[in-house]
Amino acid sequence: MRRFLIPALLIASPAVAQPPLFNPAGYRIAHYRAPVRQAPAGVGRIAPAAAAQLVPGRDALFIDVLPSEGGHREADGRWRLAEPHESIPGAHWFPETGRGDLAPGIGPWFAQRVARLTHGRRDAMLILFCRADCWMGWNAARRLRAAGYSNVWWLAEGTDGWSDLKRPLSRIEPDGGIMP
Template sequence: MRHLLPALALWPLLLALTVASPAAPAQTQMVPAPEGFRMGDYRAPTPAELPGAATLDTPGAAALWQQGGAAWFDVLPAARRPEGLPEGSLWRPTPRLGVPGSLWLPEAGRGSLDPALESWFRGALDRATGGDRGRPVVFYCRADCWMSWNAARRALGWGWRDVRWYRDGTDGWEAAGLPTEVLQPAPGMP
């Protein structure tokens, strides 16, 4: 019992430190933008902005969505069947909820795209915008997700002139109580 008393005496101090200095939310951490694409560890704090693109907060994203006219792209990867799941086992991935009217382009936010995936992504952008590179395009996934940052950067490189990056993605959207709908991957994904 005597050994427990020093440890128990530390609990109030540890509790006070935890309450007095809460960890900053991940989405407020500032990290520098890389020169190129983020190539891995996609679920990590992101930069505050993407040079050449407008960064949207949730009120700005909601206003743009209400206004209409922008093409919205969710680039979160689709859930994959767990490795080692026995053959014939039932597996139901959680449905992807996104901003209503979005086109879901799983895997399009990777740092490196194989030629088939890159062609599919480019084609989806062209079809969704009618080839109008001045039409607003919005890329999102989740908060602290580099996939949308990469996809928006790629669209800028392909000549889209009104690129928006919704940094907080569906995490911010759902936290604000905004409507969602179940998304299906866009057709033709390689």
């Protein structure tokens, strides 16, 4: 009986380098739709039923950070949407602010608008969300906590959890319309 040796190079599969999931600052930058186990440091997690007891704009500032799927920002700062966006009634929508690495102009626009909506109060209750199993709400909550807001909450289940409670969603436009 003959034995054939197969070179190890033919058996071993080459290691494929995976892109990093987080940037050096600790924000998720890839595979945003994945389970998220815990809230960022210094951020509370709020259940959909608890969030549903609050009145957006009175009890808390609800902030949706889902990207503008298929849409984009024009050179003049206006958002061109590919399709309507539905969110928690009374929420403010800040497309693209949940990404780990923000496009130019997005970060300052987000910071300025949140400061204006909170009247500069760093203790205002902020509820950040996207969809269930989405790191964008996590990133945005972490970003606002790092900016000095002390009452930041993450609604991990996002609009999916809101809908699961049989609560309505309503069509909204990007907050402020025009970016600087």
